[in-house]
Each structure stands twice: as structure tokens, then as C-alpha cells.
Amino acid sequence: MKRVFITGADRGIGFALCRCFLENGWQVFAGRFMKEWNELETLKKEYGQRLSMINLDVGSQESVSQAASEVERQTDYIDMLVNCAGIFRNGSSETTVNCLNINTVGPIRMVEAFLPLMKQGEKRLCFFSSEAASITLAHRKGDVSYCVSKTCLNMAVRLMFERLKPQGYKFRLYHPGWVRTYMSGQKSTVGNFEPEETAAVAYEQFISDRDWEDVLILSDVSNEIWPF
């Protein structure tokens, strides 16, 4: 049975991805940030041992290290790490640091902590980026905190890619589209997609092989490519 760790699994796209992987027979380790949110409990009743809930705050080095230790107690390796946790905040120097901490440095913390668990298996590293990260096509006239955090994430993934690709790792950098998510705190009423719709596309991109794994691309919910 293949094994995946998904961050930001409490709700929204992360939760929808958990369901997707479980429906397809995977063992899922779900990074849980909000103990008071009980959707994962519902999934646990349905899938039992195939779902492990792991307490995780990607903004805390201590929490990330503890999560990696907990997963190591439960399994020898994982095949895939999906970095889905993210926030959308703007308006001050503090929000910029918060966005950078969760959206940019969070995935770096996760990869560094989980790499020792990925030396066997599928060796797949997946990241949720955004159209907001594309300098070429950015149309926004603000949202500096969020846009910069996602551009910096793209650069971090580039550096990982150059290092880890020769070791057999495969990378997926995904723009989920405009989704009705909880990224601003409560579920958005506007957007083009439900979390389940974009999660289904993400799942297919994450598990599928490409003939050109030596190219790093930002791909979207329509399976189209975005420039950086």
C-alpha cells in the first residue's frame, strides 16, 4: 500500500485530497492543525487504520519535527509528501512574515524533516503554488504578502528540484485555480471550483508519471502550464 503525507488536511483542498487518496487505496497521514475541526474524524470512521491524524503546525519547527517522529513510529517510509497548508493574509509587515512562514518556509521545514522517510518509495514531492506566484502573468495590484510568499515557494522548489531530481525525486507544482476554500479563515462563497474538483485533478497529476520529469513546471486545474 502506498503512503502519503498531506499538510493542511483539516478542511478545504487538503481534506478533499485525503478522501481522494483514501478512495484510491492509499495509506494517508493527515497533518492536522485544527483539533476542533472534526471532518477528519468522520473520515477516520470510514477508513479506520488507513488514515492517521498527525498534529501539525507547519509554521513551527518543533511541531514539524514531532510530526516526522510520529510518522516514523508508524511507518518505515512515505511515497509522497503533499504540501497543501497555506494562508492568505495581506496588509502589513506582520502578515508578510506570517505568509512567508506558512506558505514558503513551511514546505521547506516539511521537506527537510521528511526527506529521511523518503529514501525509498515513490519519492514524490508535491506543492500547492498559485497563479499569484507567476511574475509573468501577475495581474494583481496588491496582495504583496501572499504573492511574494508563493513566488518564494516556487524558487525554493526550483532549488530542491536541482538538488533532488538527480536522486530520483519527482516534483509537482500545482495551481489549484480559484477555489472556494478556507484560506482567509472562513469558507469563501466565491470562486470557480469546489475543493473536491481541484483535488481530483491534483491527485491525477501527483500520481501520474511524465516522460519529462527533468522539467519543473507550474501546472493548473485545467492541466495547462503557467510561466513562472
Added chain:
Amino acid sequence: MSRIVLSIDNGNHCQEEAKNYLSSHDCKVYTLSGRARQPKACIAGCPKEYAWLEGEDIQGLLAEIERNEGRIDLLLFGIDEQIPEDSFIGNHDCEELLEVLGEQINHTEYIIEAALPLLRKGNLKRIGMITKKDSSVSYCKDDRNYGRHMVWAGLNMVGKLYFNMLRPEGFTFRWYCAEDNAGGMSAGEYLLKGLCYDPNEPYIHSDENRFVMRDSYLREIPW
């Protein structure tokens, strides 16, 4: 008429050369040193050299420029090449990375916001950045120095967002990739050059309406 330049220095060698060029081409260059720990001597033609100053002191410098000149024509940044080197994936102090990112992005945004009122009174209304090809997510082939690369890429996005905000007001942008031992057009000259623009033509027909990064041979580097 003299151009008034405010240069925010971070120990970037090419920026020093650009300042020399500007100073010898009818520009009056005010300099704000990026880092107190790297004090730099005042170059010829610069009216004043400032140590790295926080908050109100930056406002103090801007107030002085306003008293002396009434405007800024070009706000010039250079990427910080002195950001401490770091290793490849698996070996980071993530809190240090976060500190570097937050400091550099926030400082740059703060200075742009603070300088905007004087830039709006300027004749060029121009923001420039001396950067490197390694700031490009597409182009970079490095596998380490996360702090540097992420800051540099993040500053490119800061530039794009301000381009989107300010281009409709007539602001112009110059992103120049410095290379060691390169020929071609110097940073200083590119910073002052006009790019084709005709307000009567369709928007996409003017190079000034595009946010691009170019090397000394004016080849565009993908973001």
C-alpha cells in the same frame, strides 16, 4: 536638468558602478546604505552617505531630499549579495531563513511606499533594480543558498506588483541583470534609457508597458 536618484545600497558591486555612471551623467545621487554592518564610503558625486536607518530616520532622509530637491526621479535598489550563504535542502535553520525573507521583503516594500510621494513628483517616475539571472525561477540552476534566491525572486514579484499598481500613473521600471565581466550596456545607462512608448498606440505595442528583466545585451531573462 539633473536627475535626482535615491539609491538603496546592499553592497552590490554593479550598483556602485551604476551610481558612478549616474553621478557622471547629470544625476544627483543620494545613497542609503543597506546594512550598518557594511559601512561604505561615499562615492564621488554623492551628496551624502547614510548608515542603515530604520523607520523615522528613512523618513528623515526623504524629508531632506524633499527640502533640497522636491522630488525623486529614480529609486534604485540592488539585490543584497551579502545574504549569508546557506546549504542545499536538508540543512537549514528555517527561522533564520524566515528572518532574512521577512526583513528584506518588508524593508523594500516600506522604502517604496515611503518614497512614492516624492517619486510621484519626479520627472522619470522610475524604479530600478540591479539583480541577477539567478533571481529567475525559470533560469536558476543552483541547488543551495535558499535565502538569497528566495529574496531575489520575491523582490522581482514586489516589482511586478508595483508595476501593476503604478504603471497607469506613468511610472516606469528597469530590472537589470548584472554579470561579472560582461560587455554590453551598463546598468547605469539602461536605468536612464527610454523604452518605446506611444500613448496613442495599443497598450501592448509599447515596451514600456511590459515588466521585463534584461541582461547587459538587453536579452530578456524569463521570470
